[in-house]
Amino acid sequence: MKLTWQRQRIRPRHRFSTSQWGVDEKETLIVRVEHDGVVGLGEAVPSSLYGQSLESCEATLAQMAARLGDDPFALESILTRLGREFDSQRAALDGLDAALHDWVGRKLGVPVWKLLGLDQPRKRTTFTIGVADPDLTRVKIDEALAAGFDALKIKVGVESDHETLALVRAKFDGPLFLDANAAWTPEEARRQIPTLAQYRPTIIEQPLRREDWQQMKGLRDLGVAPIFADESCERPADVVRLHGYVDGVNIKFNKCGGIRPALRMVYLARELGMLTMLGCFVSSSLAIAPALTIASLVDYADLDGALLLAEDPFEGITRDGGVITLSDRPGLGVWPRGR
Ligand SMILES: [Mg+2]
Missing domain, CATH: 3.20.20.120 (Enolase-like C-terminal domain)
Known part of the structure; x- marks a missing residue:
């Protein structure tokens, strides 16, 4: 299984603010899992509210890439294992969880909801x-x-x-x-x-x-x-x-x-x-x-x-x-x- 990622820049139509923070422009990460000729995609959306940043997410994904194993169908064991190891970086886990589900659905030709x-x-x-x-x-x-x-x-x-x-x-x-x-x-x-x-x-x-x-x-x-x-x-x-x-x-x-x-x-x-x-x-x-x-x-x-x-x-x-x-x-x- 090959895990890669790239930054994606997005911009709200209007500045988006809450009582605590505001955003004019931000970056998220597109997470890509490739195996057996099929590609699955997910998006990691780090938030500083939860101790996550683009950098911490990328560093986590780099460590995860070496520990994925070779069976994307083994969602439960991969995500449980990596979830324990990278518990403080759940935006990165989310990106991987999404990419693996996307991969399985694409491989089987069915939507994930199905x-x-x-x-x-x-x-x-x-x-x-x-x-x-x-x-x-x-x-x-x-x-x-x-x-x-x-x-x-x-x-x-x-x-x-x-x-x-x-x-x-x-x-x-x-x-x-x-x-x-x-x-x-x-x-x-x-x-x-x-x-x-x-x-x-x-x-x-x-x-x-x-x-x-x-x-x-x-x-x-x-x-x-x-x-x-x-x-x-x-x-x-x-x-x-x-x-x-x-x-x-x-x-x-x-x-x-x-x-x-x-x-x-x-x-x-x-x-x-x-x-x-x-x-x-x-x-x-x-x-x-x-x-x-x-x-x-x-x-x-x-x-x-x-x-x-x-x-x-x-x-x-x-x-x-x-x-x-x-x-x-x-x-x-x-x-x-x-x-
Ligand atoms: Mg809220």
């Missing part, structure tokens, strides 16, 4: 309005609604929250997801969240710092909306830890390490009676496809990472209003644009 026994992925996604000044916010809301999105996610946790939410609610009556990205102390959250009730949020995501997860229990009792953990929930064991403290979890592939750990998180959360969401970072469609592959299993999808781009280097995911559909091509169902 290999997993799932329906063809077709899911409503929220579209995210990042933190911006009122004029740009107005432009973003108008663009999102004109494009037919019918569920919006608003980044909150800054001074202009009420101004932004009033703007949104003046134009939009549908499901509204609020994400504070760890902006508040427990005291601030207890003050702020009741004032957000007037905007009828569908859920409120990560109101507190990631280490303050136990305090989220008290915020559930405010009864404003289900409280979701994102930054506080990276991997399967976190779902178990958070049970009883939050209503739901936001599962992302670069946090957990790919399709296989994400499936474990979904099943654990469902068994424990928790709500589930699949989230993403700004990326191309190649990183969205693995998440969309399992999206039929979750309550909510926030898989707009490639829809925020000026130009997506991959195609295979189509959109009709707020609903995105994955192709029925073998593998992950996406391919480099124009090929």
Whole structure:
């Protein structure tokens, strides 16, 4: 098995910001597994929030390349073994997990969702309005609604929250997801969240710092909306830890390490009676496809990472209003644009 990678530069249409950070342009890694004349592709999307960088990802992939073995069908043993060894670099694991699944699907001539026994992925996604000044916010809301999105996610946790939410609610009556990205102390959250009730949020995501997860229990009792953990929930064991403290979890592939750990998180959360969401970072469609592959299993999808781009280097995911559909091509169902 030959493992290679290259950097890919992508650019959001507008600067994308949260209460904690912003991005004008970024690089991700295209991970390529080649064996027996078949190529599988995945995308690694490192995030500094989780101790990952392009460099740490590349260094990890270089070490993994020598330890892959020669049977790409042995997904479980390869990914479990490398998962133990490179546990702190789960964006790199995610890229490899995706490329191996893509390889197996292409080799067998079936889509990965079919290999997993799932329906063809077709899911409503929220579209995210990042933190911006009122004029740009107005432009973003108008663009999102004109494009037919019918569920919006608003980044909150800054001074202009009420101004932004009033703007949104003046134009939009549908499901509204609020994400504070760890902006508040427990005291601030207890003050702020009741004032957000007037905007009828569908859920409120990560109101507190990631280490303050136990305090989220008290915020559930405010009864404003289900409280979701994102930054506080990276991997399967976190779902178990958070049970009883939050209503739901936001599962992302670069946090957990790919399709296989994400499936474990979904099943654990469902068994424990928790709500589930699949989230993403700004990326191309190649990183969205693995998440969309399992999206039929979750309550909510926030898989707009490639829809925020000026130009997506991959195609295979189509959109009709707020609903995105994955192709029925073998593998992950996406391919480099124009090929
Ligand atoms: Mg979030």
